[in-house]
Amino acid sequence: MPDNRSSLSPSSFLSRDIAVDLGTANTLVYVRGRGIVLDEPSVVAINVRDGRPLAVGAQAKRMIGRTPSDIRTIRPLKDGVIADFEICEIMLRYFLRRVLPRRLAKPRVVICVPSGITGVEQRAVREAAEAAGARKPAYIIEEPMAAALGVDLPIHEPTGNMIVDIGGGTTEVAVISLGGIVTSQSVRIGGDELDEAIISFVKKEYSVALGERTAEEIKIALGSACPLEQELTAEIRGRDLITGLPKTIVTSTADIRRALEEPVSAIVDAVKVTLDRTPPELAADIVEQGIVLTGGGALLHGLDARISAETGMPIIVADNPLQSVVIGSGRCVEAFEDLKDLLASPISY
DSSP states (O other): OOOGGGGGGGHHHHHHEEEEEEESSSEEEEEEETEEEEEEEEEEETTTTEEEEEEEEHHTTHHHHOTTTTTEEEEEEETTSSHHHHHHHHHHHHHHHHHHHSSOOOOOOEEEEEOOOOHHHHHHHHHHHHHHTTOOSSEEEEHHHHHHTTTTTTTTSSSSSEEEOOSSSOOEEEEEEEEEEEEEEEEEEEEEHHHHHHHHHHHHHHHHOOOOOHHHHHHHHOBBSSSSOOOOOOOOEEEEEEOSSSSEEEHHHHHHHHHHHHHHHHHHHHHHHHHSSSHHHHHHHHHHOEEEESSGGGSSSSHHHHHHHHHHHOOOOSTTTTTTHHHHHHHHHTHHHGGGGHHHHHHOO
């Protein structure tokens, strides 16, 4: 007879605490004592006739742009906040069940949110987590603080630490000192806006319609923020808006850079505004230590050089930019009592 006592071991009780990076593009889950256990796209496919969820995460993302009329793919988060509460709850419940299939009690949950969201939006995140099975109250940590923890910045020291977290829906820029955010800027521009800029550019220049997934692939393959030593070209496929037929066009890294210029400039401007608001003593620290780039947008080719050229600051790209936020929030659940001052105070019910 198999011995199932391992599921009731002390380590399983420790693993009740969970950190969730509820991102516009991807949701990552960190379980105490186990590390990152889930990294899935924030997408849900539902049957429109009865509202039944058909797929969540990677399986649902593969359906984007390929579904019949009775199936819809929904991204429940937009610009870093919940746009569809019910679908977000379905997604969170599914992910929590996957990481804790035999949970005996509701887990304590820490969720990352953009620094610029309103109290109403914060409450929506908490309520979605609690409805999905989290223990009340759900705790919240601001993304730039979590990202700074995740990349090992000395946030409790009396020195200036600057972090730029470029996610799918928002870009978070913050200066942190003595365990608090001194000044910050949150702009609702991220990877999604870069994709939309490519779609708009190709539509205007070539009269060709692209899908979301194709635009994302182009951004990864050809996207850049600075001129390249050798410009590349590639064929891309879409639908001709004039004939309605499939069409293949050839575009270049220079064209895609032009397409991305507006959102990239907005990200650079957010960094400049935050630097302008930084107290002189902390600004001096940042000149010495540099600005840390994290989030998926940090992988855009040449973005570090572009920000450095326009601000005069040294730029460091995080070693693991896609997971910095969830690693930082995971440290909060690993050492909850030591780091709970970094979490937003729960709303009383």
